[in-house]
Amino acid sequence: MAHVEQAALPAILGEVKPAVFPRATLVAHNRSFSWITDKICGIIEGKTPTWWWWCFGVACFVASFTVAGLTYLVATGVGVWGHANPVNWAWDIVNFVFWIGIGHAGTLISAILCLLRQKWRTSINRAAEAMTIFAVVCAAIFPVFHVGRIWYAWFLFPIPNYNNIWQNFRSPLEWDVFAVSTYGTVSVLFWYIGLIPDLAVLRDRFQAAGNKVRSFLYGLFAMGWRGSNRHWSNYEMAYLILAGVSTPLVLSVHTIVSFDFAVSLLPGWHTTIFPPYFVAGAIFSGFGMVLTLMLPLRAVYHLEDLITQYHIDCMCKITLATGTIVGYAYAMEFFIAWYGANPNEGFTFVNRAFGLYAWAYWIMISCNVITPQFFWFKAVRENTTMVWVLSIFVNVGMWFERFVIIVTSLARDFLPSSWGYYSPSIVEIFTFFGTFGVFSVLFLLFIRFLPIMPMAELKAVTPQANVHGDHDDHH
Amino acid sequence: MSKLFPKSANKLPLQIIVYLVVLAGVVTAGATYYMTPKYTRVGYAPVQPVPYSHALHAGQLGIDCRYCHSNVEKSGVANLPTSQTCMNCHNQVKKDSPLLAVVRHSYETGEAVPWVKVHQTPDYVYFNHAIHVNRGVSCVECHGKINEMEVVTHAQPLSMGFCLDCHRNPAPRVREPGDVFNLDSATIAQKSGLEAAHKFLKDRNIKPPQSCSGCHR
Numbered sequence: 121m122a123h124v125e126q127a128a129l130p131a132i133l134g135e136v137k138p139a140v141f142p143r144a145t146l147v148a149h150n151r152s153f154s155w156i157t158d159k160i161c162g163i164i165e166g167k168t169p170t171w172w173w174w175c176f177g178v179a180c181f182v183a184s185f186t187v188a189g190l191t192y193l194v195a196t197g198v199g200v201w202g203h204a205n206p207v208n209w210a211w212d213i214v215n216f217v218f219w220i221g222i223g224h225a226g227t228l229i230s231a232i233l234c235l236l237r238q239k240w241r242t243s244i245n246r247a248a249e250a251m252t253i254f255a256v257v258c259a260a261i262f263p264v265f266h267v268g269r270i271w272y273a274w275f276l277f278p279i280p281n282y283n284n285i286w287q288n289f290r291s292p293l294e295w296d297v298f299a300v301s302t303y304g305t306v307s308v309l310f311w312y313i314g315l316i317p318d319l320a321v322l323r324d325r326f327q328a329a330g331n332k333v334r335s336f337l338y339g340l341f342a343m344g345w346r347g348s349n350r351h352w353s354n355y356e357m358a359y360l361i362l363a364g365v366s367t368p369l370v371l372s373v374h375t376i377v378s379f380d381f382a383v384s385l386l387p388g389w390h391t392t393i394f395p396p397y398f399v400a401g402a403i404f405s406g407f408g409m410v411l412t413l414m415l416p417l418r419a420v421y422h423l424e425d426l427i428t429q430y431h432i433d434c435m436c437k438i439t440l441a442t443g444t445i446v447g448y449a450y451a452m453e454f455f456i457a458w459y460g461a462n463p464n465e466g467f468t469f470v471n472r473a474f475g476l477y478a479w480a481y482w483i484m485i486s487c488n489v490i491t492p493q494f495f496w497f498k499a500v501r502e503n504t505t506m507v508w509v510l511s512i513f514v515n516v517g518m519w520f521e522r523f524v525i526i527v528t529s530l531a532r533d534f535l536p537s538s539w540g541y542y543s544p545s546i547v548e549i550f551t552f553f554g555t556f557g558v559f560s561v562l563f564l565l566f567i568r569f570l571p572i573m574p575m576a577e578l579k580a581v582t583p584q585a586n587v588h589g590d591h592d593d594h595h
Numbered sequence: 596m597s598k599l600f601p602k603s604a605n606k607l608p609l610q611i612i613v614y615l616v617v618l619a620g621v622v623t624a625g626a627t628y629y630m631t632p633k634y635t636r637v638g639y640a641p642v643q644p645v646p647y648s649h650a651l652h653a654g655q656l657g658i659d660c661r662y663c664h665s666n667v668e669k670s671g672v673a674n675l676p677t678s679q680t681c682m683n684c685h686n687q688v689k690k691d692s693p694l695l696a697v698v699r700h701s702y703e704t705g706e707a708v709p710w711v712k713v714h715q716t717p718d719y720v721y722f723n724h725a726i727h728v729n730r731g732v733s734c735v736e737c738h739g740k741i742n743e744m745e746v747v748t749h750a751q752p753l754s755m756g757f758c759l760d761c762h763r764n765p766a767p768r769v770r771e772p773g774d775v776f777n778l779d780s781a782t783i784a785q786k787s788g789l790e791a792a793h794k795f796l797k798d799r800n801i802k803p804p805q806s807c808s809g810c811h812r
Contacts, residue, residue, distance in 0.1 A: 282631040284756035327599060339599045343608065 144430040146240055147582040151425050156578050160318075160571045161325055163421055171420070172568060179560035186554025189547050190265055198268040200547045207530045207542035212262045214522040215552050217377055218405070219259035219559075220300065221398075221518060223307070224374060225406025226252025230310050231366035234359070240434050242577040243427050247417065248410050249311040250570070254562040255409070256304045258555040263296070265551075292379035299376040303369050310362045312341075317355065318571040320345035374402040381525065387468040388529035391456065397449035401518060404442035404488070407435050408514030415508045417567065426573060429502060436495040436507060439514065443492025446521075450489065468529060476541055477528045484524050487517020632752035639749035641711040644697045646746075653778075654742040660734055660776045671723040675710055678702040713747050714738065721812045728776075730801050731769035735778040736761065742778045758810070762803035766792040769801070 147156070193200050203210050226248040233241040264273050276297045278287050287294045320342035326335035345351060378398035381389035411432075418427045457469040472481050491513040494500045501507060527542050544552075566572070579585055628634060652658050661667060663676035678701035685695055701708045714737070716722045728734070734741060739750025751757055761768050767784045769792055774780035784792040795801075804810070 282633070282752070282754045282756045284759040323599065335599060344600070344605060 144240070144428075145583060146243070146428065146430070147578060148425040148428050150583055152584065153579045153582070156426070156582070157321065157575055159423075159426070160573050160575050160578075161322060163567065163572065164322060164569060165325065165329070168568065172564065176561065176564050179557045179564055182557025183554050183561050184557070185550040186261065186552075186558055189551030189554060190261070192547055193265055193551070194270055198266060200545060201266075202543055202545035202548055204540070204542075206533055206535075206538045206540050207527055209530060210527055210542050211523075211544050211548045211552060212266045213380070214519065214526055215555065216259050216262040217398075217522045217526075218519045219255045219262075219555065220303075220377055221374060221402035221405045221522075222409045222515075223252035223255035223259070223303070223406060224370060224399070224402035225410045226250075226255075227303070227307060227366050227370045227373075228403055228406065229410075230307075230314075231363045232370055234363040235367060238434075239581045240431050242581055243423075243431055243573055244410060244414055244435070246311070246314065246570075246574050247414060247566075247572050248406075249307060249314070250563065250566045251409060251413060252307045252406075253304070253311060254559050254566075256300065256307065257562065258559050260300065260304070261551075261555060261558075292376060292383045295376045296380060299369075299373045303373045306362065306366050306369055310359075310366060313355070313358050313362060314574055315570065316342055316345050317347065317351075317576050318574060320347065321575060322571065370403075371399055374398045381529075386529050386533060387462070387464040388472065388525065391453060393449055393452055393456070397446065400442045400445035400449065401488075401521060404439060404446055404492070405515060405518035407439045407442065408511045408518065411435055411439070411507060411511035412515060413563065415504055415511070417572065419504070421572075423573075426578060432504070432507060433501050436501045439511075440492045440495040443488060443495075443514070447489035447492075450485065464534065468532065471532050472524060472528045475528065475532065477524060477531070480520050480524050481528070484517055484520040487513045488521060491517060632754040632757070636749050636752055636754075639713060640746045641713065643711055643746065644709050646694055649741045649744045649747060660741075667724050667728055669725055671721075671725060673724045678708055713749055714753065716753065720810050722810070729772075730799065731772060731775060731783075731795065732761070732765075733770045733775045733778065733780070736768055740778055759805070762805050762809075765801065765803055766796060769795055771795075 151159075201210075201212065203212075226245075229241045229245045229248045230252075233245075264270060267273050267276070275281070275285070276287070276294075287297075319338045323335050323338040323342050326338060375395040375398065378394035382391060382394035384390060414427060414435075415432075418424060454469050454473075457465045460466075472478075491510050494506075494510055500510070531542055532539055653660065663680055664673045665676070665680075667673040678698045681695075681698045682702050685692075685698065689695065697708055700706070737751055737753065739748070741747065766789055768782060769784075770780055770782050771786075782792070783795050
């Protein structure tokens with residue numbers, strides 16, 4: 121067949137045109153490289169906006185509730201939380217799982233989307249990674265303070281000590297310690313490595329502007345970055361390795377968090393569907409939070425050219441996909457409870473939907489199963505306000521999911537004589553409410569002092585970076 | 596553009612890492628030495644209201660521990676003697692000694708002698724004296740050679756690790772029941788070998804608890 125001559129080809133081939141699937145434009149209006157640098161650095165270099173001070177003040181005030189709650193707890197004892205037999209785990213672990221879950225979008229965006237070469241990640245990955253780290257900080261508050269005598273929190277780690285005690289490595293709670301601390305460490309590394317070239321840009325710009333203090337501080341953390349070819353080549357390799365290292369973390373962290381429940385014997389917890397179900401839920405809640413944060417940021421700083429409708433579409437679709445997986449998991453739990461024919465299991469799920477906590481269950485279902493279905497519609501995805509409101513519902517729903525799983529199962533366990541009803545104490549409410557302030561304080565500091573998008577990588581996805589043209593004239 | 600950092604700054608990250616490693620080592624070593632019961636508890640010998648000498652009473656005179664700490668075989672708490680116990684002898688012996696003024700005052704008024712507690716287990720630890728002395732654990736194992744002390748001194752760390760060392764491996768430390776209150780006696784293992792000690796544990800079904808709830812009830 122190799123000897124077929126050109127003339128022998130059927131004439132029809134001349135008329136066949138390859139199908140054109142244009143790639144979505146990731147930076148709109150054909151913005152130049154310097155426009156991107158000025159835009160991102162301008163946020164930091166400009167005068168602190170008044171709204172920032174107002175938000176910062178409110179965030180600090182809200183954060184003080186956590187400080188107050190925790191101070192009271194340490195001064196008094198863990199009894200100030202509303203846990204009592206049979207519900208010995210409640211808001212503390214609900215809030216822990218809630219915050220840890222939120223972080224997952226950051227890791228997914230930075231690791232898996234990087235390996236899958238999803239270039240739209242570049243506009244949102246920096247802020248999502250920051251969100252991950254701050255969410256881990258908020259999450260860590262709860263288990264650490266639940267140990268009561270906080271100064272012994274280091275007992276969580278296998279450090280030889282005069283008590284001759286050793287951690288119980290058969291306990292998923294101990295696995296959690298390693299999963300979460302690894303996750304936190306890798307997330308910080310990933311975030312920081314990505315920041316280095318941008319910090320160097322800020323160092324140079326502040327030096328040119330004659331601001332010695334800030335150029336020194338940015339320079340300190342830029343670690344002598346000069347943007348040489350060797351620097352970039354090492355940077356790309358380090359980034360790729362970290363993406364590889366974090367990829368299993370996206371799946372492992374929430375899998376292990378789900379083991380806290382799945383490894384126990386309590387009906388409603390003891391199910392094999394928990395790991396995938398928790399991971400999907402975590403990514404779902406994480407993208408909910410990314411949307412909640414990025415949409416106002418986009419509006420305030422006029423970043424519409426960098427976070428385009430395409431980016432919002434992508435995030436909405438991931439939210440839709442993971443939200444639907446979560447909805448499937450809810451349905452499957454009921455199916456297995458019926459199919460498994462275990463009376464305790466069956467009772468637990470009927471009780472979940474129609475028992476004392478039915479109100480929480482139906483909030484969860486409406487927020488987590490119904491809310492994302494709106495994202496099927498293009499009109500909804502294009503209505504930024506609507507997307508933002510729906511993303512809030514996602515956050516609310518995912519908090520209720522953890523509440524429903526944890527509290528309903530414990531409140532109605534095997535022994536009817538010990539059944540109870542749990543309500544949080546005011547101290548718990550304060551502590552949880554305040555973590556939104558802690559998170560906001562950190563996030564506001566981040567957008568004020570660090571570049572919210574990776575400049576170099578954004579430039580690489582602009583139309584003008586494509587030196588080969590768009591191949592229209594290929595034939 | 597002028598240089599922001601001198602060339603020596605290139606070594607800074609390495610220097611910081613080395614510094615942090617050294618710092619972590621020093622802090623660990625310091626905390627291990629200065630902040631553990633071996634340092635914080637051992638050697639504690641507070642001034643007592645009466646200069647009572649165990650070396651004289653228990654050592655030289657050979658008064659049995661249980662003459663004063665009379666409930667130690669029956670109770671979880673090894674009681675301190677009342678001043679009546681002291682006065683059994685001291686209404687005859689050294690009855691006018693100024694060193695015993697506090698005891699006489701207590702005897703006359705009924706107010707307790709304000710002894711300063713030396714050995715203190717935390718509130719979250721359930722420690723029962725009776726079960727220990729009845730199962731062959733001598734006073735000397737935890738309190739040291741009280742019979743040689745002029746002033747009672749904290750001789751052992753009494754840390755959780757100290758308890759667990761014995762709970763995990765009691766054989767070398769147990770004594771014949773008759774030797775428990777003789778602080779100079781040898782353990783079974785020293786007298787008749789470890790085999791005999793294991794047999795003693797087995798015959799008496801001595802299984803010290805190692806679970807959390809054994810002591811933290």
